Amino acid sequence: MDVEARSFPSDEVLVTRLRARDEAAFALVLDAWSTGMLRLARSFVSTTDSAAEVVQETWLAVLQGIGRFEGRSSLRTWVYRILVNTAKRRGVREGRIIPWSSLTAEDEGPTVDPTRFRGPSDPFAGHWREFPAQWPSPEQETLADEVRTQVAGALAELPDRQRVVITLRDVEGYGSDEVCSILDITAANQRVLLHRARAFVRSRLEEYFATVEAARGVGGEAVTS
């Protein structure tokens, strides 16, 4: 989703208008950012309702704090940092504690199944045994909705930190620096989490397309009865 529509006012203008109690300015940021905030909050807490409460609580904190906003980050990053802190506190209350400071075992190891590559005794060690199967192109298929459903399902399966990072980077479209600043993690860790998450979602799509392909293969003989 394109958060940063071209006509969106600058931070300076927004902050001035918010401080001047301009309700239209508040409605503008509320509507532009809440969808992404809900999606992110949902990664930290147990239910959709709980995520909505986190977003509400965040906006109330933003209203209280807007007078103190110093512009050291973008307004959006500042709002998201408040969101993440609020969501973390809420998550802890719900017994969901996400360790952010360091990577863990689930972040290590190859992101593609090693058996897909030739073994050490092979003259082409480390190269594909078989190339990844070709995916149907969007023009060939009217699968777009189903593909989005598969991707959403894959996101839900990810470990929390990987889901948070890929949600910010690829679903919401934030840059690497912004994500590091929002989550207070290093660029290197951010990249590890993001790459693992992407590779996992790709593998889920690969499995899905293989299933579709297989169903089509037997479809002619088996479907009608």
Added chain:
Amino acid sequence: MTDLNCNEFVELVTAYLDGQLDAVSERRFVEHLALCDGCERYFDQLRQTIGTLGDLPGEGLPTAARDALLSAFRDRPS
């Protein structure tokens, strides 16, 4: 064959897309991409995955919550 194996290439895609590879690694990456059909396909599929992620529908704030926030904004003490 190139200086990079396929099982190494697949781990570098995000670093490459973020422009975080050093000059030597980037040259190896691009060279491998140009010569290996399997990795080219992997690379395209990962980019397609990223594209789909950016295309997911989302839900807005429930109307009641939105209204409550707008009235909190209106009524907040100055």
